[in-house]
Amino acid sequence: MADVVIPVAVFGLLCALVRFLHLTEKSEKPKLYYKDDSQFVQSVLDLCPVFKEIFQPTLLWGKSGHLQTFVYAKLGKVLSPFPHGERCSFLMADGATMTYDVFQPHKTHSTNGDYTLLVCPGIANSSEASYVCMFVNYAQDHGYRVAVLNHLGVLPRVPLTSSRMFTYGGTDEYAVMVTEICKRYPDSKLMAIGFSMGGNVVLKYIGEDNSRQKNFLCVMSLCQGYDAGQFRETHDNALLVNPKHGGHLGFFQKGFFTPDPLTWLDKAALQYAEAIVTLYVSNKLPHSKYKS
Numbered sequence: 001m002a003d004v005v006i007p008v009a010v011f012g013l014l015c016a017l018v019r020f021l022h023l024t025e026k027s028e029k030p031k032l033y034y035k036d037d038s039q040f041v042q043s044v045l046d047l048c049p050v051f052k053e054i055f056q057p058t059l060l061w062g063k064s065g066h067l068q069t070f071v072y073a074k075l076g077k078v079l080s081p082f083p084h085g086e087r088c089s090f091l092m093a094d095g096a097t098m099t100y101d102v103f104q105p106h107k108t109h110s111t112n113g114d115y116t117l118l119v120c121p122g123i124a125n126s127s128e129a130s131y132v133c134m135f136v137n138y139a140q141d142h143g144y145r146v147a148v149l150n151h152l153g154v155l156p157r158v159p160l161t162s163s164r165m166f167t168y169g170g171t172d173e174y175a176v177m178v179t180e181i182c183k184r185y186p187d188s189k190l191m192a193i194g195f196s197m198g199g200n201v202v203l204k205y206i207g208e209d210n211s212r213q214k215n216f217l218c219v220m221s222l223c224q225g226y227d228a229g230q231f232r233e234t235h236d237n238a239l240l241v242n243p244k245h246g247g248h249l250g251f252f253q254k255g256f257f258t259p260d261p262l263t264w265l266d267k268a269a270l271q272y273a274e275a276i277v278t279l280y281v282s283n284k285l286p287h288s289k290y291k292s
Contacts, residue, residue: 025063025244025245027054027055027056027057027063027244027245028054028055028244029051029052029053029054029055030051030055030241030242030243030244031241031242031243031244032045032051032239032240032241032242033229033232033239033240033241033242034232034238034239034240035232035233035235035236035238037236038236038237040236040237040279040284040285040286041236041237041238041239043275043279043284044239044272044275044276044279045239047271047274047275047278047279048268048271048272048275049271050264050267050268050271051241051268055243055244055245055246055251055253055264056253056254057245057246057251057252057253058252058253058254058255058256058257058258058259060256060257061257063245064247065245065246065247065248065250066247067247068245068246068247068248068250068251068252069247069248069249069250070247070250071247071250071252071259072130072131072247072249072250072252072263080130080131080133080134080137080261081133081134081137082133083103083133083136083137083140084103085101085102085103085104085127085136085146085148086101086102086103086104087099087100087101088100088101088102088180089158090176090180091161092162092172092173092176094162094164095161095162096152096160096161096162096164096173097158097159097160097161097162098149098150098152098172098173098176098177099150099155099158100127100147100148100149100150100177100180101127101147101148101150102145102146102147102181102184103127103136103140103145103146103147103148104140104145105139105140105142105143105144105145106140106141106143107141107143108143109142109143109144109277110142110143111277111281113189113277113281114145114185114187114188114189115143115144115145115188115189115190115191115217115273115277116144116145116146116147116181116185116188116189116190116191117139117144117145117146117147117190117191117192117193117273118147118149118174118177118178118181118190118191118192118193119132119135119136119146119147119148119149119193119194119195119198120149120174120192120193120194120195120198120199120201120202121148121149121150121151121195121196121198122195122196122197122198122223122249123151123168123196123197124151124154124166125151125154125195125196125198126148126149126150126151126154126155127148127150128155131195131249131263132148132195134261134262134263134266135266135269135270136148138262138266138267138270139270139273142270142274144273145185145188147177147181149173149174149177149198151165151166151173152164152165152166152173153165153166154166168197168200168201169200169201169204170201171201171204171205171208174201174202174205175205178190178205178212178215182215189217189277189280190215190216190217191216191217191218191219191220191273191276192205192206192216192218192219192220193219193220193222193269194219194220194221194222194224195222195223195249196222196223196224196225196248196249197225199220199221199222199223199224199225200221200224200225200226202219202221203219203221203224206219213287214287217276217277217280217285217288218272218273218276220269220272220273222249222265222269223248223249223265228240236286237286237287241268243264246264246265249265250263251263251264251265252264
């Protein structure tokens with residue numbers, strides 16, 4: 001009897017493992033949600049092949065969202081570069097000391113233009129988070145300046161100087177960073193990027209005062225903690241991209257066991273930024289005109 005039980009147990013465990021890893025699921029193209037008559041979105045999709053291609057997660061474990069998230073949290077600390085930037089601080093009205101880091105581009109952008117990505121990280125994160133480091137370095141390599149907000153209370157070497165830390169929906173620190181970057185680089189074109197909770201903050205900041213939108217070529221909300229479906233149904237210039245596989249901020253791809261350290265999310269965000277720049281310099285952005 002025992003000779004039968006052991007093989008059955010092993011078989012059951014293998015079946016459970018296959019199911020947990022989603023090995024029988026087929027890799028697919030991301031699902032795209034947008035208004036069919038949006039010329040802007042059609043132009044973006046023409047310039048962003050990453051949204052039309054099949055996302056191939058790392059073969060052995062990449063189809064499990066839980067493992068994508070776990071591996072990204074662990075492996076990212078090993079594989080991520082550590083770009084060096086300039087730390088800037090600002091004393092706010094309530095006595096809080098907010099900081100942000102500015103990372104200069106490694107080369108001139110291919111259009112010879114000046115573009116700055118304003119990044120708001122996820123909950124309890126900063127410019128030192130591995131996924132932020134990876135994206136910053138990738139953007140620098142493509143000619144972008146990147147400014148990253150450090151949430152209050154996150155950096156161990158920056159003391160709290162008021163009776164508060166960051167809040168889920170607070171936009172005051174991000175607003176200060178935008179204002180300061182505009183002062184330092186008045187000719188730079190801005191793009192807002194929020195990761196996870198940062199996506200909530202960035203969109204809230206943009207929506208609190210419509211006049212703020214004139215400062216930005218676009219806004220990207222990545223792995224945000226809300227359903228953006230209703231928004232894209234009522235706005236012509238909105239695109240929602242939903243890959244079948246991937247984790248929270250973890251979208252490793254390629255390889256059988258060891259993935260490409262640069263994730264699908266990094267490539268998709270940068271490709272979208274490049275598409276926006278292309279439309280901007282050709283005067284095809286709906287809300288902004290290029291000035292040579």
